[in-house]
Amino acid sequence: MRLAGAVANAGGLVAGYALDALLGDPRRGHPVAGFGRAAATLERRLYRPDRLSGAAFTALSVGAPVLVGAAAAYATRHRPIARAALVAAGTWAVLGGRSLRHEARAMGSELRAGDVPAARQRLGNLCGRDPSTLDEPELARATVESVAENTSDAVVAPLVWGAVAGLPGLLGYRAANTLDAMVGHRSARYARFGTPAARLDDLLNLVPARLTGLLTVALAPVGHGDRQQAWRVWQRDRADHPSPNAGQCEAAMAGALGVRLGGRNVYFGRSEARPFLGDGPRPEARHLPRAARISGAVGLAALGLAAAYPLTVGRLTAAVARRAVGARAGRAGHRG
Template structure:
């Protein structure tokens, strides 16, 4: 298939989505794991218990991948096939849709078999809660909430930034999101050092989280949910969550599935009590399967939208460049 210059990013995004759907995360030598190792080494060199050190750490750790993306973008400006291949590889690397759905369905299988020990052992693949005392409904709730939030973080947000900013957007977003997972959580060590990483991740997810909510509402009928109910719960409960972004995704998911999310979350060494989202019963194994299916549908909708935006962006840029060249030629006469 011949790849036109205007379509390179769009084709690359769709190819990357297809690779993720077919193969999931690379099992060995995952580039994101390599980035995490490098970021950990950088943290050891720059760490100090104040925000300025954390800001410097975030600037370097995110800035380097962004600059690498810019360099690749410039180098492939007149090589659309190479550009498409690089965007496809980057998209595959930064997406986590198949892995998210696999972990969710594995959890549902354990809960359906009443194997709480296996389910508790699997929860850390999805979130950082202490599973030792969680029963089936709480394990299901943790899974559904993780699917909702990570549909944005691991699927919609990378595609959004790839659509609007190409390779630099894909690499920069994944770097920022990885840093937030590493140092953006509340702990004595990262209370100040992790502030910059956490706020950067929040800023980058403002639009994608709301887009995720809109697509979740749109796709609610695919899991026998109601768009009207999903929209109602989202409007009412989205601001109740302590996160400016997670509440968007979790409230729309709660409404689409007809369940109640929120409550007391126990982490290792601390606990949080969060407002309830939704009006239905507590989730069960069946709700996890529906959440995974809904996540996959949202991902497909986001992929189509991202490809459309990327192609439109490239077309506008090409038209603008052509207009500038014509103006310059006309001025030289």
């Protein structure tokens, strides 16, 4: 990675994060929603109840945004300002940190006011559980779990892939994560067709989820939590979750807040029993602003790491190139 391109990528990530923090998701014409509609159209054409069809669907749906991002990156390889602007726009489009924190705080306000029906209606903005029979502790638990997992999915992971691969990484990751939400869940229709999308999403989130867990532990005091307790719970419970990644984030958040997560989840016609993570009481409304503060701090820390990565790689690449040029010049002088 050349240094100018590295600076452009780092600057774009910072600018895109700032746009998300200030403006949140675009109110109209959200690119992710447009991608979802296009992917749904493609699914209707390619669907067969087998993994081969699912693999073709996943490859085309993720490959197209990656190719678009790669073409844009190539076209701006000598125009760092244009590249930074594209990375900023892409980062803003794929991040969801502000919306996530807003929904958590709004849910806390509804529950503190005792308006359970309003809180049930709001839960759909965070996750796909059936809220019709959930009481305050279960609504609060669903919110904490969603904040923990989506801090990785909607903030840390896009930043990680944007740092590693620039605009193609940003667009490719968000495409894969969106497909997982569309077809990666367990159902009769997607039992086989959705497996490739689910496995790709698991793979892309292996590192970001663990980074999210570690940052949540480190920043637990931001939410008036205990760092040692968060570390203990994270080490003990993170592998108990059926997801290879969600448990990393949820166990760390449970320890940071001093609550117990997990239990029975109902998803409109299907039920899943999740292991308990953490010690202490079930979450309450008062825990939701704390979870939002931790999520925000984790996002800022991840941004710092993501911006530093391309700059570090760019400097190392430039140093290696200079040494190689110097060595060739020295050999030429010696021969002369």
